[in-house]
Amino acid sequence: MKKRIFTLLLTSTLSSACALAGDIYVSPDGDDRADGTAAAPLKTVDAALKQAREWRRLGASEADGGINIIMKGGVYRLDKPVFVRPEDSGTPSSPTTIRGTEGETAVISGGVSVTGWRLAADDPRLPASARGKVWVAEAPMSNGRIVYARQLYADGRKAVRAAQFDGPYSMERMKAFSPEDESITIPTPAVDLSRAGQLEMIVHQRWAIAILRVRAMKDMGDGTTKVWFHQPESRLEFAHPWPQPVIDGERGSSSFALVNALELLDQPGEWYQDYPSGRIYYYPGDGRRPDQTEVTVPALETLVEIGGTRERRVSNIRFENLSFEHAAWTRPLREGHVTLQGGFRLIDAYKLAEPGLFHKAELENQAWIARPEAAVTAQFATGVAFTGCRFSHVGATALDFRYAVSSSEITACTFTDVGGTAVMAGSFGEGGFETHIPYSPAIPDDICRNLTISRCTISDATNEDWGCAAVSAGYVSDIVIEHNEVAGVNYSGICVGWGWTAKESCMRNNRIVNNDVRDYARILYDAGGIYTLSNQPGSVISGNKISLPADSPYATNSRAFCVYFDEATDGFTVEGNDMPKPLFGYNKPGPALIVKDK
Numbered sequence: 001m002k003k004r005i006f007t008l009l010l011t012s013t014l015s016s017a018c019a020l021a022g023d024i025y026v027s028p029d030g031d032d033r034a035d036g037t038a039a040a041p042l043k044t045v046d047a048a049l050k051q052a053r054e055w056r057r058l059g060a061s062e063a064d065g066g067i068n069i070i071m072k073g074g075v076y077r078l079d080k081p082v083f084v085r086p087e088d089s090g091t092p093s094s095p096t097t098i099r100g101t102e103g104e105t106a107v108i109s110g111g112v113s114v115t116g117w118r119l120a121a122d123d124p125r126l127p128a129s130a131r132g133k134v135w136v137a138e139a140p141m142s143n144g145r146i147v148y149a150r151q152l153y154a155d156g157r158k159a160v161r162a163a164q165f166d167g168p169y170s171m172e173r174m175k176a177f178s179p180e181d182e183s184i185t186i187p188t189p190a191v192d193l194s195r196a197g198q199l200e201m202i203v204h205q206r207w208a209i210a211i212l213r214v215r216a217m218k219d220m221g222d223g224t225t226k227v228w229f230h231q232p233e234s235r236l237e238f239a240h241p242w243p244q245p246v247i248d249g250e251r252g253s254s255s256f257a258l259v260n261a262l263e264l265l266d267q268p269g270e271w272y273q274d275y276p277s278g279r280i281y282y283y284p285g286d287g288r289r290p291d292q293t294e295v296t297v298p299a300l301e302t303l304v305e306i307g308g309t310r311e312r313r314v315s316n317i318r319f320e321n322l323s324f325e326h327a328a329w330t331r332p333l334r335e336g337h338v339t340l341q342g343g344f345r346l347i348d349a350y351k352l353a354e355p356g357l358f359h360k361a362e363l364e365n366q367a368w369i370a371r372p373e374a375a376v377t378a379q380f381a382t383g384v385a386f387t388g389c390r391f392s393h394v395g396a397t398a399l400d401f402r403y404a405v406s407s408s409e410i411t412a413c414t415f416t417d418v419g420g421t422a423v424m425a426g427s428f429g430e431g432g433f434e435t436h437i438p439y440s441p442a443i444p445d446d447i448c449r450n451l452t453i454s455r456c457t458i459s460d461a462t463n464e465d466w467g468c469a470a471v472s473a474g475y476v477s478d479i480v481i482e483h484n485e486v487a488g489v490n491y492s493g494i495c496v497g498w499g500w501t502a503k504e505s506c507m508r509n510n511r512i513v514n515n516d517v518r519d520y521a522r523i524l525y526d527a528g529g530i531y532t533l534s535n536q537p538g539s540v541i542s543g544n545k546i547s548l549p550a551d552s553p554y555a556t557n558s559r560a561f562c563v564y565f566d567e568a569t570d571g572f573t574v575e576g577n578d579m580p581k582p583l584f585g586y587n588k589p590g591p592a593l594i595v596k597d598k
Contacts, residue, residue, distance in 0.1 A: 022055065022062040024048045028074035041072065045082050045098065045108070052096055053087050066094045071322065073104025077111065079143055081302040086309070090316035092383065099320035110300030110375070111326030111393075112140045112147055114280055117291040125195060127266040130283055134265060135290045139278030142299040146278040149297035150330055150464075151395050151419070152271045154290065158393065158417055158463075159282065162265040162272040164189060164258040168463070169490075169523060171204060171255035171554050175224050177245045179238040184245075186256060188225045193217065196261035198275050200332070201227060204255040204554050206243040207491060207526035208467035211337040214258070233336025240338070240349035242365040243526075249556035298328035298395060301373045308380030310404065310443070316383040322390070327375030329395025329419050329464060340435065342495065343396070343420045343468040344369040344428055359503065363436055371430050372420050372465070374400035384408040395464060396420040401448055403427055409452040416457075419464030423453055426476035428498050435498075438505040438534075439475045447506045449477045459488045466490035466523045469531070474498040478509045486517045491524045492564070493517035493546075497533035502568040502590055509538040518547035525555035528564025528585060535590055537571035545578040561585035569593055 023038075026048050030041035042048050048069040055063045067090065090096040100106035120126065120136040139146045152159045160168045176185035184201070193199055199214040212229040219225050229237065237244075245254030258264065265272050268285030280297070282290050303324050308314040331337065338346050349367040356363030374397035378384050384401075385408060391398035397420045399410060405425070415422035426448040429435045441447060451473075458470040470486040471494045473479055479496070486493045494517060496510050517529040529546035541563065549560035562583040563574065570590025574597055582597050 022065060022067040024051055024067065024069045025072065026069060027072040028076055045069065045071070045076065049082070049084065049088055057087070063094055066090065067096045069096070069098040071098065071100050071106035073101060073106055075107045075109050077109050078300055078303060081300060082108070082304045084304065084306040084314055084317055086312040086314050088317065089314050092316060095316040095318055095383070097318040097320060098322065099318070100322045102321065105323055106321070107323045107325050108303050109326045110303050110328060111153070111296040111298045112142050114140055114152070114295040114297055117289075117295075120281060123262065125262040127191070127263065130266050134281050134283045136279055136281050137290070139273065139280060140297065147297055147299045148275070148278065148330060148333060149273060149328060150333060151298055151328065151393070152280070152282070153296045153326070153393050154282070154284070154288065154293050156393075159271040160267070160269055161259050162261060162270045164191070164264055166267060171202075171257045173253045174245060174247070174256050175253070177247055177254070181228075182234045182238045183226045183228050184256065185220070185224050185226050188219055188223055189258065191263050193258070193261055193263055196263055198260050199258055200260045201229070202257045202259060203237070203245055204524065205245045206556065207524050208243050208339040208341055209465060209524070210237050210339065211332045212237060213336050230336065233338050236338040236346045236349060239351070240340070240346055240365070240367060241351040243341075246556045251556050251558065254556055255554040296326055298326040298393070301328045301330065301395070302375065302377060303327055304376045306378035306381050306384060310380055310446070313404075314378070314381040314384070317381070318385040318387065319389055320387045324375055324389065324391045324398070325393045327394045327396070329373055331373065337465070339465065339467055340367050340369050341467065342428070342472050343372040343465045344430070345372070347431075357434070357436060359438070360436060360501065365436070367435050368432065369428065369430050369435050371402065371428065372396045372424070372468070374398070374424065376400070377402055378405050378408070379403040380405075382406045382408065386410045386413055388412050390414045391422070392417045394418045394420075397424050397468075398422050399424070401425040401451060403448065404446045405448045405451065406445070407450045409454065410456060411452070412455045414457045415461060416459050417463065418461040420462060421468040421470070421472045422458045422461045423456070423471045424473070425451055425453075425479065426474035428474035436500050438499050438501045438503045440506045444506075447475065447477055448479070451476065451479045453479070453481045454483055456484045458484065458486045461488070462490040469493065469495040471495065473510070475506050476510060477506055480511045480513070481515065482511065482513045484515045486515065487519045488522070489520045490522045491520070492527040492531040493520040493529045495531040497536055497569070499534045500567040501534050502570060502588075504535055504537070507534065507536040508571070510536050511540045512544065513540060514543040516545045519550060521549035521552060521560040523552050523554060525552055525557055525560045526564075527559075528561045530563045531566060532564070532569045532572065533566050534568050535570040537592065539572045541572055541574045542576045548580050548583065559585060565589050565593060
């Protein structure tokens with residue numbers, strides 16, 4: 001009898017210990033009707049979050065020491081974003097951790113596979129050199145609808161949308177830019193594009209780009225062609241004064257490229273999707289047949305949304321050792337993309353007559369903006385952590401701490417093949433808030449504060465919207481950006497600040513320290529390896545290693561710097577930075593900007 005009692009007590013103790021672990025297992029081969037153990041894993045993160053939520057709601061002992069949602073290796077294809085809500089919150093002593101199994105790769109993906117490839121017929125729109133080499137497949141379906149995409153990946157490599165010139169960054173100088181009839185004049189293309197109904201023009205305009213859907217073209221008979229564009233982007237492009245293309249600038253006129261036409265599909269590695277049929281055409285390279293290749297197009301723009309409210313925040317959520325892949329960026333297919341700066345598209349903009357705004361009489365550039373889409377977003381949250389995660393094959397922003405995120409960190413993460421900004425944080429005065437008005441929210445806790453971005457590696461970001469940055473922080477306070485490695489971006493490396501104003505706002509005590517920034521400003525100028533805006537009292541730039549900017553072949557001026565103190569930068573102490581030569585840019589700096597590097 002004593003032996004039986006001892007056995008029962010031991011079994012009870014072991015069961016209690018196991019329960020306290022609070023582990024929930026997930027596998028791509030699992031079943032959401034299972035019990036979530038290692039032997040019977042669930043299939044989706046949603047189901048695991050629901051189980052964790054119930055444990056917390058019911059006060060179960062499994063939540064006492066924290067809850068671990070453990071994802072086994074494999075690809076988890078989403079049909080909707082994972083939504084983390086206030087009810088999923090943990091506590092400092094009992095966080096909820098979603099992590100990949102050590103030594104395995106758990107991929108949270110918004111992509112769908114493209115199958116059924118066959119050699120394309122000899123369509124007269126195809127360039128003669130490509131006939132017999134281009135493959136075609138019907139568009140995949142997702143949630144009952146055809147997927148229209150702007151990105152395609154073949155065995156993990158990003159394909160290039162069919163382009164006028166070789167390579168994804170090749171351009172040509174425009175001849176004229178005419179706000180009067182909202183046209184751009186270009187050298188007449190060598191290819192007949194009269195049947196190219198989905199043609200787009202990418203426009204290089206100083207520190208930003210525009211993506212304009214072509215409405216009509218007219219050969220002027222003198223070696224030039226006039227191009228007109230669809231709305232709403234046409235009005236925005238020609239009404240807003242900054243930035244616009246320049247003609248005959250100090251380093252030449254602004255550049256452009258035409259993309260997205262079957263007639264331009266003439267190089268291995270290019271692809272095109274037809275509208276409205278949805279057919280996808282792909283010119284494979286290196287002898288790689290697409291019917292023997294994993295071809296993926298992204299269907300979801302957002303993979304994970306951490307969404308609290310002002311009244312009820314999400315707290316103490318951690319993500320570890322996960323890979324986030326295949327997030328779409330499709331909006332330019334529907335309305336183009338005209339930006340002010342940093343990937344923020346214009347909602348409305350026009351030139352002001354003097355005097356300008358009430359706080360800035362000389363201002364002529366009035367603008368209202370919208371935030372870029374993002375693969376992973378958080379708002380009204382505290383104690384959020386991303387550690388050892390990987391973000392790749394993302395169309396726009398990878399990870400965005402949007403509003404009212406505090407005491408959170410992004411540590412030892414890798415960002416590669418990102419179309420826009422790798423890491424974004426803080427408000428940028430979007431929506432109805434005119435972007436040049438200093439932002440100080442009526443509720444102080446709405447500020448993003450006490451954030452850390454540390455030991456991350458960022459490469460090949462900004463490869464779709466060239467005007468984005470590796471790291472971009474707007475109205476933030478007490479942010480620390482440290483020990484990161486940034487390389488291969490087309491505009492600035494690390495940007496902190498917004499507003500173009502000398503007035504005090506909510507920005508202060510920001511630290512940009514001990515980062516390694518190189519190979520930046522590859523396409524756009526008015527840039528810096530480190531770039532700042534406006535008044536940020538108590539802030540520091542120190543210990544950074546910054547290379548000289550790249551020599552952009554299309555820049556219309558020479559304004560690229562190791563550190564660029566753009567308009568009204570103030571409140572920084574700058575010292576101990578390692579540069580080949582101190583290369584600083586200044587635009588109306590304030591009196592409390594202290595630069596000790598000489």
